[in-house]
Amino acid sequence: MSTPPLSSPSRCPLCGGPNQCAMAAGRPPESCWCMTQPIAPAALAAVPEAQRGKACVCPACGAPSSNDQQPFARPPGPAPI
Numbered sequence: 365m366s367t368p369p370l371s372s373p374s375r376c377p378l379c380g381g382p383n384q385c386a387m388a389a390g391r392p393p394e395s396c397w398c399m400t401q402p403i404a405p406a407a408l409a410a411v412p413e414a415q416r417g418k419a420c421v422c423p424a425c426g427a428p429s430s431n432d433q434q435p436f437a438r439p440p441g442p443a444p445i
Contacts, residue, residue, distance in 0.1 A: 373385065373418060373419045373420075375419060376419065376421050377411050377412060377418075378410055378411065378421055378422070379422060379424070381422050381424070382422065383419060383422040384396075384397050385419070388419070388420070398420060398426065401423065401426070402427075403426040404426060404427060404428040406429075407425050407427075408426075410425075
């Protein structure tokens with residue numbers, strides 16, 4: 365899988381599709397999908413270093429697979445994009 369170029373904070377750095385990020389859309393962080401859904405550690409690890417902290421993964425890329433032992437545990441508070 366090749367990494368798509370980062371075109372916008374509203375695009376997933378893994379697939380290039382819309383990431384549905386509330387913060388990128390100007391909405392409160394607590395309204396983002398990622399605040400209520402588990403995110404696969406493997407998805408976070410797959411984000412290229414240069415794109416970390418600049419764009420969020422989309423729900424499809426972030427969804428834990430049946431092989432994931434436990435989802436990413438996010439500390440309380442807003443998540444950085």
